[in-house]
Amino acid sequence: MARHKIHVTVNGAAAEAEVESRLLLVHFLRENLRLTGTHIGCDTTHCGACTVLLDGVPVKSCTVLAVQADGRQVMTVEGLEKDGKLHPIQEGFFQEHGLQCGYCTPGMMMTSSALLASNPDPTEADIRRAISGNLCRCTGYVNIVKSVQHAAAAARTAK
Amino acid sequence: MIPASFDYHSPATLAEAIELLGRYRDDAKVLSGGQSLLPLLKLRLGSAGHLVDIGKIPDLEYVREDGGYLKIGGRTRETALEHSDLIRKKYPILADTAAVIADPLVRNLATVGGNLAHGDPANDHPATMMALAARVVATGPKGARTIPIDQFFTGLFSTALAPDEILTEIQVPVPPPKSGGAYVKLERKVGDFATAAAAAQVTLSAGGEIQRAGIALTNAGPTPIRAAAAEKFLQGKKGDAAAIAEASRLAGEAADPSPDRRGSVEYKKNMARVLTARALAKAIARAQGA
Numbered sequence: 395m396a397r398h399k400i401h402v403t404v405n406g407a408a409a410e411a412e413v414e415s416r417l418l419l420v421h422f423l424r425e426n427l428r429l430t431g432t433h434i435g436c437d438t439t440h441c442g443a444c445t446v447l448l449d450g451v452p453v454k455s456c457t458v459l460a461v462q463a464d465g466r467q468v469m470t471v472e473g474l475e476k477d478g479k480l481h482p483i484q485e486g487f488f489q490e491h492g493l494q495c496g497y498c499t500p501g502m503m504m505t506s507s508a509l510l511a512s513n514p515d516p517t518e519a520d521i522r523r524a525i526s527g528n529l530c531r532c533t534g535y536v537n538i539v540k541s542v543q544h545a546a547a548a549a550r551t552a553k
Numbered sequence: 554m555i556p557a558s559f560d561y562h563s564p565a566t567l568a569e570a571i572e573l574l575g576r577y578r579d580d581a582k583v584l585s586g587g588q589s590l591l592p593l594l595k596l597r598l599g600s601a602g603h604l605v606d607i608g609k610i611p612d613l614e615y616v617r618e619d620g621g622y623l624k625i626g627g628r629t630r631e632t633a634l635e636h637s638d639l640i641r642k643k644y645p646i647l648a649d650t651a652a653v654i655a656d657p658l659v660r661n662l663a664t665v666g667g668n669l670a671h672g673d674p675a676n677d678h679p680a681t682m683m684a685l686a687a688r689v690v691a692t693g694p695k696g697a698r699t700i701p702i703d704q705f706f707t708g709l710f711s712t713a714l715a716p717d718e719i720l721t722e723i724q725v726p727v728p729p730p731k732s733g734g735a736y737v738k739l740e741r742k743v744g745d746f747a748t749a750a751a752a753a754q755v756t757l758s759a760g761g762e763i764q765r766a767g768i769a770l771t772n773a774g775p776t777p778i779r780a781a782a783a784e785k786f787l788q789g790k791k792g793d794a795a796a797i798a799e800a801s802r803l804a805g806e807a808a809d810p811s812p813d814r815r816g817s818v819e820y821k822k823n824m825a826r827v828l829t830a831r832a833l834a835k836a837i838a839r840a841q842g843a
Contacts, residue, residue, distance in 0.1 A: 416555060418555070421555075438592055439592050440744055442656075442658055445658060457588055457659075457662070459561065505658065524657055526656050526743040527657050527743065
């Protein structure tokens with residue numbers, strides 16, 4: 395079936411590929427680009443493990459076609475760290491023990507980093523609402539909320 | 554999971570999209586937000602030889618009042634509706650609805666037009682648009698036509714749209730003063746379809762009686778269901794507890810749900826009643842404050 399040439403900017407770097415129409419964005423990231431930080435969880439648009447930022451907006455990459463990302467910016471968990479320095483959200487999850495098995499963590503961090511970009515001082519309710527499309531089966535969410543709060547506080551102090 | 558093969562088209566204009574739909578007819582599907590269509594293709598519950606992505610067509614995402622109607626572009630994202638000041642202030646029933654559709658990540662892509670055009674009675678906008686007496690604009694090769702919402706849902710997953718028509722706009726009559734609405738949904742968890750949900754929109758007279766009530770139910774039958782007997786009962790009544798109790802009883806009677814893991818028929822009908830009562834109470838309180 396039809397193939398399409400796509401140009402996607404992933405974590406700031408240009409990526410080019412010829413892909414099948416039906417290739418999902420998550421497979422493009424993991425298999426074509428070998429960026430395996432983005433996880434496949436439920437594969438049915440529920441769990442949010444595959445969350446990436448598409449033009450800065452968190453979306454479930456198992457429910458986006460790779461061709462739909464043509465000409466757009468994608469950011470994955472690999473794009474959070476800059477020059478060997480953890481992103482405040484990564485530091486927050488590290489400091490507050492925001493993960494156990496870690497499977498949901500990349501998606502959680504992408505969603506919460508987008509939250510902090512638009513709302514630097516979220517309430518606990520804001521945080522819980524923002525991550526309501528990301529499922530975690532280990533932590534009971536308590537430490538995830540603390541991790542996001544830690545990142546928010548750190549970002550505010552840094553300013 | 555990987556969908557069966559299809560061809561993908563990304564037209565730059567509406568005319569081009571309609572031409573493609575006309576060429577491939579029943580073998581084509583419109584790709585809007587993709588949050589229902591792509592899961593369906595992945596699970597292989599449906600298939601299409603051609604996806605026509607309307608994502609690059611200009612001027613399909615807007616929320617504005619114009620000529621006595623609230624006009625919502627067909628590709629408007631749920632998140633835009635949820636966060637619109639105009640919607641929150643003047644159309645709280647739509648803000649209620651957008652906030653309980655799937656989850657925030659899905660709402661970043663999911664579109665209002667798609668929520669209607671998918672024809673799924675478990676979707677949330679159909680009931681609210683019925684309560685609001687909305688109409689949709691379908692654009693095809695001969696131009697645009699408007700379809701009253703009551704004639705739009707023709708069966709399970711089917712609508713009045715022709716294969717070469719695109720739902721380009723939703724038009725909601727601007728509510729008169731002393732109007733209010735609410736949408737109340739019971740779901741097992743965020744992202745679930747409704748066990749039951751009720752939409753209510755009321756307009757009060759100067760004396761405080763209910764002049765018009767629009768009431769509709771989500772996931773209560775093969776199509777969204779208008780609780781016509783309840784609407785009629787409320788006309789001219791004071792919106793007090795007794796009237797709400799009787800109207801919600803009538804709405805529960807109108808529900809025709811199927812049993813599934815979310816509950817039995819009896820339970821779902823009762824939930825339709827309870828949620829209608831809550832939606833009405835909230836709608837009336839909002840109308841009184843308007």
